[in-house]
Amino acid sequence: MTRTITIEGVTRIEGHARITIQLDEQDQVRDAQFHVTQFRGFEKFVEGRPMTEMPGIMARICGICPVSHLLAAAKACDDILAVRIPSPAVKLRRILHMAQLVQSHALSFFHLSSPDLIFGMDGDPTTRNLFGLIRRQPEFACDGIMLRKFGQDIIGLLGGKKIHPAWVVPGGVSAPLAPEHREAMLRMVPEAYQRLGRGLEYFHEVEDRYPAEVDAFANFPTLFAGLVQPDGLLEHYDGVWRFVDERARPVAELNDPRRYGELIGEAVENFSYLKFPYFKARGYPRGIYRVGPLARLVVGQRCGTPRADQELGVFRTKLGRAPQSSFHYHWARLIEILYGIEMIARLLEDPEILEPHVRARARPNRLEGVGIAEAPRGTLIHHYRIDEHARMVWANLIIATGHNNLAMNQGVKQAAERFVRGKKIQEGMLNRVEAVIRCFDPCLSCSTHALGQMPLRVELLGTQGEVLDVSQRP
Amino acid sequence: MYRNDLKRHAVGGAGTLLIGYGNPLCGDDGAGPAVVQRLERLLGRQADGAITWRIERQPLPELAEPISRARRVIFIDASVCLAPGQVQVHRLRAQDPEYCLGHHLSPEQLLALCREGFGACPAEVWMVAIGAQSMALGDELSGVVAQTIERLCRHLQYRLQLWMRHESRRLSEMEASPRLRLTGTPLEMDEANGKC
Numbered sequence: 001m002t003r004t005i006t007i008e009g010v011t012r013i014e015g016h017a018r019i020t021i022q023l024d025e026q027d028q029v030r031d032a033q034f035h036v037t038q039f040r041g042f043e044k045f046v047e048g049r050p051m052t053e054m055p056g057i058m059a060r061i062c063g064i065c066p067v068s069h070l071l072a073a074a075k076a077c078d079d080i081l082a083v084r085i086p087s088p089a090v091k092l093r094r095i096l097h098m099a100q101l102v103q104s105h106a107l108s109f110f111h112l113s114s115p116d117l118i119f120g121m122d123g124d125p126t127t128r129n130l131f132g133l134i135r136r137q138p139e140f141a142c143d144g145i146m147l148r149k150f151g152q153d154i155i156g157l158l159g160g161k162k163i164h165p166a167w168v169v170p171g172g173v174s175a176p177l178a179p180e181h182r183e184a185m186l187r188m189v190p191e192a193y194q195r196l197g198r199g200l201e202y203f204h205e206v207e208d209r210y211p212a213e214v215d216a217f218a219n220f221p222t223l224f225a226g227l228v229q230p231d232g233l234l235e236h237y238d239g240v241w242r243f244v245d246e247r248a249r250p251v252a253e254l255n256d257p258r259r260y261g262e263l264i265g266e267a268v269e270n271f272s273y274l275k276f277p278y279f280k281a282r283g284y285p286r287g288i289y290r291v292g293p294l295a296r297l298v299v300g301q302r303c304g305t306p307r308a309d310q311e312l313g314v315f316r317t318k319l320g321r322a323p324q325s326s327f328h329y330h331w332a333r334l335i336e337i338l339y340g341i342e343m344i345a346r347l348l349e350d351p352e353i354l355e356p357h358v359r360a361r362a363r364p365n366r367l368e369g370v371g372i373a374e375a376p377r378g379t380l381i382h383h384y385r386i387d388e389h390a391r392m393v394w395a396n397l398i399i400a401t402g403h404n405n406l407a408m409n410q411g412v413k414q415a416a417e418r419f420v421r422g423k424k425i426q427e428g429m430l431n432r433v434e435a436v437i438r439c440f441d442p443c444l445s446c447s448t449h450a451l452g453q454m455p456l457r458v459e460l461l462g463t464q465g466e467v468l469d470v471s472q473r474p
Numbered sequence: 475m476y477r478n479d480l481k482r483h484a485v486g487g488a489g490t491l492l493i494g495y496g497n498p499l500c501g502d503d504g505a506g507p508a509v510v511q512r513l514e515r516l517l518g519r520q521a522d523g524a525i526t527w528r529i530e531r532q533p534l535p536e537l538a539e540p541i542s543r544a545r546r547v548i549f550i551d552a553s554v555c556l557a558p559g560q561v562q563v564h565r566l567r568a569q570d571p572e573y574c575l576g577h578h579l580s581p582e583q584l585l586a587l588c589r590e591g592f593g594a595c596p597a598e599v600w601m602v603a604i605g606a607q608s609m610a611l612g613d614e615l616s617g618v619v620a621q622t623i624e625r626l627c628r629h630l631q632y633r634l635q636l637w638m639r640h641e642s643r644r645l646s647e648m649e650a651s652p653r654l655r656l657t658g659t660p661l662e663m664d665e666a667n668g669k670c
Contacts, residue, residue, distance in 0.1 A: 131586065134590040134591045135590055138590060138593070142539075142591045145538060145539065145591065146539060152534075163531055
């Protein structure tokens with residue numbers, strides 16, 4: 001008799017999803033699927049709106065990474081305007097982007113994932129959360145809070161508000177940087193280094209406690225994709241979109257974002273609203289690839305900032321040039337926080353950062369544009385078409401989490417095969433299956449997030465749909 | 475290296491922190507931010523160094539740090555549990571969450587974060603809740619809420635000025651008179667009634 005286990009409400013991720021695990025007659029995992037159960041419809045309801053509204057509307061897709069959507073939308077509009085953005089505006093956009101990278105990664109690692117690492121995968125789920133963390137390791141938890149504050153404060157100083165800033169506009173940014181804001185941001189940098197340094201040190205204390213999870217958390221060869229500078233340095237705002245294989249050897253490269261459709265296709269499955277992008281040359285589903293912090297560190301030769309490069313050296317010495325286990329997303333995320341702080345400091349020290357000319361103005365010169373950027377979770381693509389009155393007629397968004405969809409599904413199955421067995425399901429088994437998803441830090445709703453409150457209900461069903469066992473998380 | 479024995483639990487810092495939260499694009503949900511903006515204009519330079527103003531969409535964990543440094547914190551928020559235009563003031567205390575964080579972090583949970591994480595809590599924390607009429611999309615307050623805010627701001631201005639004058643002696647009129655009804659206004663302070 002086959003059975004299905006449903007994890008209804010995957011916790012500590014951004015958005016709403018469930019996992020189903022199908023067991024065979026011998027209680028061995030036959031299949032597992034990750035279902036994204038929400039539908040947003042942004043691509044449809046922007047049709048008919050003025051193109052200039054896109055950055056403001058698209059930023060509302062997400063409350064965690066609105067800056068990425070803001071930038072990808074603005075870049076798509078830049079492409080339609082066919083303007084060259086003033087150099088200070090590009091640097092200001094990059095600072096904003098790095099601030100978001102820091103706050104988003106800090107949220108993912110310190111608040112969402114570290115409870116698993118500190119309390120253990122089998123820890124009591126009622127304390128395996130931020131408040132439990134604060135009681136067990138108050139300084140560690142506060143470091144996470146304050147790193148997020150660092151990023152959010154910079155976004156607020158640049159964009160006027162911390163969530164959904166409207167400062168990035170087609171052609172650049174709406175206002176130059178005030179000297180007092182530059183000084184205020186620079187003053188925050190030393191503390192951010194200090195807090196991240198402690199967090200990294202603590203991560204190194206606990207990471208080796210999880211060899212089984214390293215072995216079974218989406219640990220398989222795939223392609224990796226990410227933006228990279230032409231000389232191989234880590235890149236989040238521009239550059240070329242490069243695919244490398246499981247040994248970090250380049251397999252494809254895209255210089256013109258408008259041709260992204262030559263590299264990837266999008267498949268649809270009937271069990272999820274999230275599409276399944278795949279690398280066309282390998283077909284579906286063999287064209288599985290991963291994006292995000294781990295992928296970017298594999299695709300790039302080095303970071304290009306001293307502290308991050310030093311930590312990347314430690315990472316590669318221990319794990320090799322292209323680690324295959326998605327468990328290592330956590331460490332990659334910490335390296336990128338370090339890189340983000342360094343880049344913010346470097347860009348703020350740039351002599352032209354206070355220049356007043358920060359916007360190029362033009363009317364649309366094309367009817368189609370593509371904007372691409374590296375969101376915290378991976379490559380984000382916005383593709384727009386407009387009519388002769390600059391009204392939107394079509395939009396296609398490929399969100400970072402979508403790129404990872406095939407890998408997440410395969411990873412869920414791998415973890416389920418390793419950890420879920422027997423007639424009585426234990427919470428720790430299922431938490432491991434969820435923890436695989438948390439490695440990817442998916443942003444599903446993209447505008448809501450949950451930090452562990454959503455109820456987890458697991459049902460064992462018989463072939464006739466009868467409930468054999470129920471486990472309910474409070 | 476981390477210590478896991480950080481349990482200072484000090485009480486009170488300096489100054490008053492006003493946090494108005496809500497979404498100004500959702501009608502009366504913007505009441506909290508509107509009160510803070512209005513008071514900032516009313517008090518102007520008088521408040522320098524004594525009062526810190528913050529406008530937020532919602533309580534977030536990173537607010538725990540500035541809250542832990544304040545002596546007094548006043549949250550101002552719209553409420554759907556009160557009649558439109560009604561104002562309720564009550565004192566808040568840190569609340570140990572039974573489970574954990576969700577999409578919404580309550581002010582009481584924030585105070586618990588202050589206490590457990592940053593080792594300090596303000597000496598007094600107040601919630602000023604304003605009954606909302608409509609939270610539909612739009613950046614305008616309803617008439618009844620706009621009128622309430624005008625009256626509320628005058629009262630709060632008076633109290634903040636009192637506090638500023640007496641700050642050096644650490645006097646608090648609210649502490650001396652926790653139950654107080656101000657005649658002719660919808661402002662009501664009710665320490666016992668912690669929740670709507």
